[in-house]
Amino acid sequence: KRPDPSVYFSGGPGYAGIEAAKGFADRGLAPDRDVITFDQRGTGRSRPSLDCPEVDDATFHLFETTDPPDQEAARMSDAFSTCRLRLANARVDLSMYDTPTVADDVADLRTALGIDEWNLYGASYGTTVALEMLRRHPEGVRSVVLDSVYPPDVPPGGTSALAAADRVFDTLFAGCAADRSCHRAHPDLRRELRAAVDRLNAHPYALALDVGGRTLQGHFTGTDLVGGLFNALYDTSLIPLLPYFIGQVARG
Numbered sequence: 001k002r003p004d005p006s007v008y009f010s011g012g013p014g015y016a017g018i019e020a021a022k023g024f025a026d027r028g029l030a031p032d033r034d035v036i037t038f039d040q041r042g043t044g045r046s047r048p049s050l051d052c053p054e055v056d057d058a059t060f061h062l063f064e065t066t067d068p069p070d071q072e073a074a075r076m077s078d079a080f081s082t083c084r085l086r087l088a089n090a091r092v093d094l095s096m097y098d099t100p101t102v103a104d105d106v107a108d109l110r111t112a113l114g115i116d117e118w119n120l121y122g123a124s125y126g127t128t129v130a131l132e133m134l135r136r137h138p139e140g141v142r143s144v145v146l147d148s149v150y151p152p153d154v155p156p157g158g159t160s161a162l163a164a165a166d167r168v169f170d171t172l173f174a175g176c177a178a179d180r181s182c183h184r185a186h187p188d189l190r191r192e193l194r195a196a197v198d199r200l201n202a203h204p205y206a207l208a209l210d211v212g213g214r215t216l217q218g219h220f221t222g223t224d225l226v227g228g229l230f231n232a233l234y235d236t237s238l239i240p241l242l243p244y245f246i247g248q249v250a251r252g
Contacts, residue, residue, distance in 0.1 A: 004117045004142050007106065011124030011148075016044025028034060034115070040129070042097050042131040048090070050097065052083035053075035058209060066204045099132050099152070107137040116140060123147040125184050165226075168233050169193075186243045193229075196220030196249035225249065 008024070010017040017037040031104045042050035056081035062072050087094065106129070108116060117140050122130035128148040134144065151248070154160055169190075176182040176189045186192055201222035209216040220228075232238045 004119060005115060005166075006035055006119040006121050007036040007038075007109070009120065009122035009126030009129040009151075010037075010040065011045070011122075011126050012043070013040070013125040014043055014050075018044055033119070036118075038106075038109060039057075040102050048087075048092050050087065050092075052080065054079045054083045054086070060214070060216055063209065063216055063220070063224075066219045066221050069223050094196050097109060099128055102129050103132040104135045106133055110140055117142045119143045119145070121145045121147070126148050128152050141166055149151045165230050168230070172233065172239070172242060182243050189243055189246065192243075193226075193246050196246055197225055199250065199252060200225050 007019060010020060016039045018039050021035070021037045022144055024037070029035070038050075039046045042048070055076070058075050061075070065072070067240055084094070119142050120130045120133055122128070122145070127149045128151070130146060131152055134141065173190050176186055182189075200220060201223070204219040204221045207218045207220065209218045229242060232242060
């Protein structure tokens with residue numbers, strides 16, 4: 001086995017890194033190196049935890065309603081505020097949860113494990129941590145993999161998410177138009193998506209959902225459809241199915 005392990009920085013921010021360990025083992029992604037995964041502060045099994053059950057409850061409730069997006073957003077904002085107040089009342093110092101501090105944790109991790117040299121692998125927000133490592137703690141870094149880069153100078157939030165959605169949907173439409181069979185089946189995929197959104201907004205789709213042992217009566221609107229498609233675009237195995245799916249929803 002090679003002496004320089006790889007350390008994985010999970011994304012989100014907020015995904016627990018240790019949960020990825022089984023995936024690395026099952027896929028044999030690094031058979032000749034150790035792979036180190038860890039829960040960044042506030043995530044997974046780290047203590048104190050920044051998990052927000054208030055936000056989980058609010059999210060579940062969104063699936064049970066067909067309210068306009070601005071009303072749903074206001075409820076989510078209230079849930080985050082409630083969570084923040086609870087953490088503050090528990091004397092959790094929220095100023096200690098940021099990217100530079102996580103990078104300092106990682107530097108301490110290398111020292112604690114007695115590692116001379118290692119390889120950094122970050123995905124999504126994990127690339128922000130990897131870049132911060134290069135800025136603050138370049139010592140001991142042999143190589144860096146930045147997978148799906150989230151630059152430190154891009155502010156998070158709705159504006160950047162909307163810009164990303166516009167770009168990736170345009171890419172999906174252009175890809176279908178350039179593919180002969182897809183274009184034949186869906187000559188105007190953008191129009192089909194509008195039709196699907198309008199149909200579901202007018203007549204939401206009802207479905208009973210079992211979420212962690214909790215039964216929800218879901219009502220999916222056209223707005224929910226757009227959000228679901230955006231998430232599906234993260235999965236390359238789903239992308240080829242999306243034109244067909246959009247067409248089926250548009251036709252009822």
